[in-house]
Amino acid sequence: MPRKTYTRAFKLQAVRMLADQGLSVAEVARRLGVGENCLRNWRAAARDQGQDAFPGQGNLSPVEDELRRLRAAVQRLRAERDLLKKATTR
DSSP states (O other): OOOOOOOHHHHHHHHHHHHHSOOOHHHHHHHHTOOHHHHHHHHHHHHHHGGGSOOOTTOOOHHHHHHHHHHHHHHHHHHHHHHHHHHHHO
């Protein structure tokens, strides 16, 4: 059975239902047909990450994007360093 995926808008709506309407996690989970733990995780992500929560599949958060760029830069610099080492030993 394939795993269900939910849109960013759906997740934000679920979190808003918890905050604005004052409903319990169990009640919102029943209304939306999602698991309670899933809903708790969404609420924690929204609280911790704010607007960066739920970037979507293939969309990296700003922190993850910067980490990816920095790792690529480190790899490029190591390759340049190794090339210069080889050139000086000859």
